[in-house]
Amino acid sequence: MPDMDTIVSLCKRRGYIFPSSEIYGGYGGFWDYGPLGVELKNNVKRAWWKAVVQERDDVVGQDAAIVMNPEVWRASGHVTEFTDPLVDCKSCKRRFRADDVKGDVCPECGGELTDVRRFNLMFKTFVGPVEDQAAVAYLRPETAQGIFVNFLNVQTAMRKKLPFGIAQIGKAFRNELTPGNFTFRSREFEQMEVEYFVRPGTDEEWHQRWIQDRYDWYIRLGIRAESLRIRPHTKDELAHYARACADVEYNFPMGWAELEGIANRTDFDLRQHSQASGRDLTFYDEETGEHIIPYVIEPSGGVDRAMLTFLLDAYHEEEVRKEKRVVLRLHKDLAPIKVAVLPLLRNRPEIVTLAREITRTLKPHMMAVYDDTGAIGRLYRRQDEVGTPFCVTVDVQSLEDRAVTIRARDFMEQIRVSVAELKDVLLDELS
Numbered sequence: 001m002p003d004m005d006t007i008v009s010l011c012k013r014r015g016y017i018f019p020s021s022e023i024y025g026g027y028g029g030f031w032d033y034g035p036l037g038v039e040l041k042n043n044v045k046r047a048w049w050k051a052v053v054q055e056r057d058d059v060v061g062q063d064a065a066i067v068m069n070p071e072v073w074r075a076s077g078h079v080t081e082f083t084d085p086l087v088d089c090k091s092c093k094r095r096f097r098a099d100d101v102k103g104d105v106c107p108e109c110g111g112e113l114t115d116v117r118r119f120n121l122m123f124k125t126f127v128g129p130v131e132d133q134a135a136v137a138y139l140r141p142e143t144a145q146g147i148f149v150n151f152l153n154v155q156t157a158m159r160k161k162l163p164f165g166i167a168q169i170g171k172a173f174r175n176e177l178t179p180g181n182f183t184f185r186s187r188e189f190e191q192m193e194v195e196y197f198v199r200p201g202t203d204e205e206w207h208q209r210w211i212q213d214r215y216d217w218y219i220r221l222g223i224r225a226e227s228l229r230i231r232p233h234t235k236d237e238l239a240h241y242a243r244a245c246a247d248v249e250y251n252f253p254m255g256w257a258e259l260e261g262i263a264n265r266t267d268f269d270l271r272q273h274s275q276a277s278g279r280d281l282t283f284y285d286e287e288t289g290e291h292i293i294p295y296v297i298e299p300s301g302g303v304d305r306a307m308l309t310f311l312l313d314a315y316h317e318e319e320v321r322k323e324k325r326v327v328l329r330l331h332k333d334l335a336p337i338k339v340a341v342l343p344l345l346r347n348r349p350e351i352v353t354l355a356r357e358i359t360r361t362l363k364p365h366m367m368a369v370y371d372d373t374g375a376i377g378r379l380y381r382r383q384d385e386v387g388t389p390f391c392v393t394v395d396v397q398s399l400e401d402r403a404v405t406i407r408a409r410d411f412m413e414q415i416r417v418s419v420a421e422l423k424d425v426l427l428d429e430l431s
């Protein structure tokens with residue numbers, strides 16, 4: 001397991017993740033994804049969507065607006081409940097989460113602290129031309145509410161019967177007092193959430209199924225089982241709306257921490273929104289003639305946190321011929337670049353031409369790049385370090401026999417294939 005600094009440095013050096021607005025000194029709790037970062041992030045989202053929407057027939061997708069009617073956040077309880085307790089130091093003016101302070105004086109300077117105040121984590125903005133209280137709106141602190149308010153629309157439009165789910169991926173914002181551990185806790189982040197609506201009474205069974213499903217998803221994408229565990233919440237940890245919750249946890253450099261939470265939210269949200277909006281958000285069961293307020297199981301994961309986990313877990317250092325080799329053993333579905341085409345001799349125009357031509361023919365089928373900016377050993381090391389599963393090397397002999405060498409990332413084994421077969425061989429390996 002690498003330490004966090006090793007991953008932060010690799011991410012910066014290789015174009016995965018940069019501090020936001022870095023030329024102005026960065027901005028606490030905000031991060032920018034670089035050329036490889038955006039590819040990995042898209043691949044994580046695609047893998048999730050495939051597993052929870054595309055491969056199931058009981059879940060559909062949606063994409064709600066980030067800024068919603070502020071009534072949503074009053075009904076959901078966020079305006080009053082979504083707070084952290086904080087204290088200020090009267091001397092040095094530093095601010096702390098009350099739970100982080102041991103004792104009753106400032107941990108930095110020993111000064112006197114204020115009483116505990118509730119600090120709301122939602123970012124505020126104004127909608128429309130007048131900046132008064134009536135125009136206050138919020139950047140959503142979770143994607144979930146965008147799903148609850150569309151329950152009726154989706155259920156009616158898609159003619160869904162219980163149990164069924166609605167999935168969404170999107171940005172969410174929280175004014176965290178203490179962002180940190182790289183992208184683990186940031187103020188702008190992306191969520192992948194499902195709200196899965198079930199008949200009351202079947203909720204506990206569905207809760208267990210979703211916990212297992214979500215755990216299996218991380219294992220399938222290569223996370224090592226010894227670094228992953230399921231931890232049920234104790235009663236005093238539960239959010240105000242939850243009957244039960246379990247976290248899929250990963251053993252991060254700073255210790256075991258939540259990777260994804262799977263909560264049983266009961267009928268809390270639909271009931272709240274029914275009351276506040278005056279709309280009937282029940283499900284009408286044609287067979288029994290009953291109106292049911294469904295219970296909700298919510299698997300809620302973070303794109304950024306999942307991505308950080310995949311990077312940490314994939315990182316390996318090993319010794320090859322007395323030299324250190326850094327290799328990211330990313331799952332092939334997640335790797336940003338699938339294949340790099342490299343000319344063995346970059347000063348031989350015929351080799352360069354052939355290598356570029358091969359890259360062009362691969363590009364419509366997979367993320368392929370051409371690189372001739374160094375000697376071959378250096379080019380291999382660079383691709384290993386960003387997790388590229390395959391390198392294709394074009395050499396002098398290729399000009400004669402129209403064949404190239406494929407080198408696999410993990411064990412560095414090499415095979416020779418004809419240029420004509422290359423695309424199919426690679427697609428086969430990547431599928």
Ligand SMILES: [Zn+2]
Pocket residue numbers: 089090091092093094106107108109110111
């Ligand atoms: Zn102080």
